[in-house]
Each structure stands twice: as C-alpha cells, then as structure tokens.
Amino acid sequence: MANSAYHVKFRDRLQASSGSAVMMLITVFAMSLLTQVTAQAAVYKWIDKQGRVHYSDTPREDASVVTPAANTENRIALPQQAQRESLSPAITATQYQLTITTPEPEATIRNNKGDFTVQVAITPSPPTSTRFQLLLDNKLLLPPQRSPLFQLRNVDRGAHQIQVQSLLPDGRILANSASHTVFLHRAIHRPPKKPQPRQ
Template identity: 30%
Template structure:
C-alpha cells in the first residue's frame, strides 16, 4: 500500500460502499475524502487528492455537547417589600414655623421628632427648598451651613429600606438673616467675659481694664 491512506478497492456494491464510508467517518485524522475509479474498474477511496478524483461530501458528526451544569447554589432572591409602615407623628421641633434665624455664617440646627420610634432600616432625609440636603441618616439632628439670606422651606422624610417614603412633614418656612458682626454686636453688646468667646466679640476688641485708684497699704 502506498504512503497515502488508501482504502480497500471495492467493486461498486451498496453494502461495500456503505462499509467503506463508515470506516472513513470513523477515522479522526481524515479531514477530506476523495474517490476515483482505478484501471481495473474498482472504486477507490483515499485522503489524498488525485487526478480525476472527486471529493466526497461527508455529513458532519452528530456528536452532542454535554449540557452545561446548573449551579448547585440557587441565586439568592431579593426580599420583597411588605406593607408600608406608617408613623403617627413626624414633626420639626426647631426651627419653629415661620421663625427668623440670625446667624453671621448662615448656620442652622434642625431637630425632628417622630412617634413611634424610627424603625429598623428606616432613615431620615432633610429637604431644603424641595431638594435633598446631605445624606440619609438615623440621627434626628441636622446641621446646615452657609444658608443664603431669605425665606426657605424645610421638610423631613422618613425613608424605608426599599427607598419608599413612609412619612413626610409639610413644608415649613423659616427666614435666614445673615447680619454682620458689627450689627450683631450692636443688637447684643459684648460683655467683658464674652470677649474671645462670641464670634462677634474678638479678644482684640476687648477694652483695657481700668486700673484701680486705691493704693495698696505700705
């Protein structure tokens, strides 16, 4: 047999042809198959192309890929929200409604109260003029700084762990007056012990103490 892979020469019989094709399909190294009629009239199958040889079309293998394995651990389902919890009371304690706040730097402390107490997973959110101000938190005390002069609206929300608003106060107005230090000092004069304590009473402006006119005894 030649170096090329040639298969047994067969006379054209259906049974022999079928057997030969099965042998060819079973060869893992064969990429293409050719056939021709030799000088003795026999049909020959080979993997080497030759003159007057025809390429044999072979159907692709019907080998099935193994099905992917399913994960043994089921994906954890997210908890579904239950009924929305309602509070009987949510109110801003300070500043009082329609109050005037006088602060040089525009600072303000806001405090709230609610009943019943804040539930697990619930947080407060402060809204200033309709926009969220600062981060969510569980503290009922908020510190605001550098608020512009003029009238503003305050509101407090309680938000649950699913982002739903459980309760919200109505908008509550307040007025910010950012007076100068001199105006504040005129409205409330500085006392001796307040120099270096109050912002509008710097220590450099403290008047000198009067010397005692009583001479000490010799």
C-alpha cells in the first residue's frame, strides 16, 4: 500500500511539473514573438562620430527609439467609392428629366452639308459636374461634354435616331432622353449629261 501511495504521489508531481513546463514554454514562445514584433515595428536613431544622424529598424547599443509624432503617421484617404456612396441618396431621390428640344421628333432637316444642331434641357438643375453625351443611331458620336448643345457635322442623309444621356463624373447615367427620329435631306448634285453625238 505504501508503494502504491508513493507511486500515485510521484505521478501527480510529474504531471504537475509537466504542465508547468508546457505553460512555461508557451509563455517564453509568446514573449519572443512579442519582442520580435516590437523590434520590427520600432525605429532606432543614432549619431556617428562624424555627427551624421542614422535611422534603422535594427537595435544598437548607442541608439534611441524614435517615437513618431501623431501628425507624421500615415493617414488613409477616403476612396472615391465612399464619396460615390455619399452622393447616391441625393441622386436616387431626385428624378431628372432630360428632353431634346431641338430638333423636334420626326423633324425633317434640310442641309446639303449634313450639319445640324441637337440641344437638350434638363430639370431640375443637375450637379455642376454633369456631362452630356449624344448617341446617333445607338452609337456614341461624341465624347461627353459639359454643354447640352451638340454640333453635328457631315451626317449621312436618311433617317436617324438621336438620344442624349447625362452622366456623373464616375460614368453613371443620371438621365436618358427619349429617342427621336429625324430625317436628314442632302441634295445630290448631278452634273448635266453631255449630249451624245449622233451616229
């Protein structure tokens, strides 16, 4: 019985010492990691014999730890996405009406050079950064511009579909006009036929 009691007590001490050793190893490992992270994050400054100042992330005996000032820390600017989202509620709450005022629907335009003007009106007043782009026959004809007035040059004769879109700076469509059909007439100059000699 005495031997059994001795073995039980020895086993308990061994388990306790083993548990303590494991905890100690974990603590030492965690402290070493913390020390490495702190050393990597720190910046050290020292002055050499010539009076030159040096900075490094490697600790030295004659170096002092530099603490950056609050105003020198990196600051993250808000991305354009955040600014875009801040504008979204106001934009979605407003219904913009874009209307082609010139030419009228089904208008017949007579111009031998194929030139004509397209003008639009938008209500209510849009943001100052709004751009306008014109689609001719469902194709983008001109790059976006600030002016709601478009000068079209040398357009082929025949029927055409015109539509105007208003855009935000990030490319989102603010409003679409209705599509208008216009008919462009260009006179065709045919030189008179030369008389054919009689045979």
